[in-house]
Amino acid sequence: MTDTSIPSAEQSLDEETTPAAVTEDADEVEAGTREKKSPAESDLFQQSEIAADYVEGLLDILDYDGDIDELVAGGRPVVEVVGAGLQNLVGQRGATLEALQELARLAVFRQTGSPSRLLLDVGGYRANRRKELAAVAKNAVEKVKEHGEAVRLEPMNAFERKCVHDVVNAMSGVESESEGVEPNRRIIVRPAD
Numbered sequence: 001m002t003d004t005s006i007p008s009a010e011q012s013l014d015e016e017t018t019p020a021a022v023t024e025d026a027d028e029v030e031a032g033t034r035e036k037k038s039p040a041e042s043d044l045f046q047q048s049e050i051a052a053d054y055v056e057g058l059l060d061i062l063d064y065d066g067d068i069d070e071l072v073a074g075g076r077p078v079v080e081v082v083g084a085g086l087q088n089l090v091g092q093r094g095a096t097l098e099a100l101q102e103l104a105r106l107a108v109f110r111q112t113g114s115p116s117r118l119l120l121d122v123g124g125y126r127a128n129r130r131k132e133l134a135a136v137a138k139n140a141v142e143k144v145k146e147h148g149e150a151v152r153l154e155p156m157n158a159f160e161r162k163c164v165h166d167v168v169n170a171m172s173g174v175e176s177e178s179e180g181v182e183p184n185r186r187i188i189v190r191p192a193d
Helices: 039-062 092-112 125-147 158-169
Strands: 002-004 067-073 076-082 119-122 151-153 174-179 186-191
Touching: 039 067, 039 076, 039 092, 092 119, 092 125, 119 125, 125 151, 125 158, 125 174, 125 186, 158 174, 158 186
Parallel strands: 002 151, 076 119
Antiparallel strands: 067 076, 151 186, 174 186
16 A cells, blocks of 8 residues: 655645535526525525624734635535735644634534534635645546555545545546544545446
8 A cells, every 4th residue: 555645735624524404495486586595595605604704703803804705605605714914824734724614613503503514715725725635636546547556645634535535536447435533534545446
């Protein structure tokens, strides 16, 4: 089994986390009227607004400047913080970002009574990390195809693992699986049966 490491640039991401307790209702469209947002989408947007208010309060306390955007993307609430000098909010390997995301999810839960799959991003960190992880996944797939042996990646958080699984699952001839226990949970990429 080959051991592969992830580039040591600041890293983190999320997504094998708490499933949302949100039911999707079909949009009702009547002739001659505009399409309305489904209640599920409006609930998700409300979650992003609650989280954005919470993050804004934290930024004020910490005396950081940043623009905050709330949106719904991929069926989940998203809050993006953009600005200069926000690296401390990301932390080493995204650890601080993960903690802030959990705090924002708790703020949403406290107000709505429902768990949230909120995704928090600061300074585009998650988008950049997705690109890095796609490269790591493709490299692992190439090694598996070349040598026919399983490749063991370094431990990753849930978001990072989901990014890698998505890339591997889109390729033929290989499969991936997570093993271990947090914080040492990792992905094994192997030839498909």
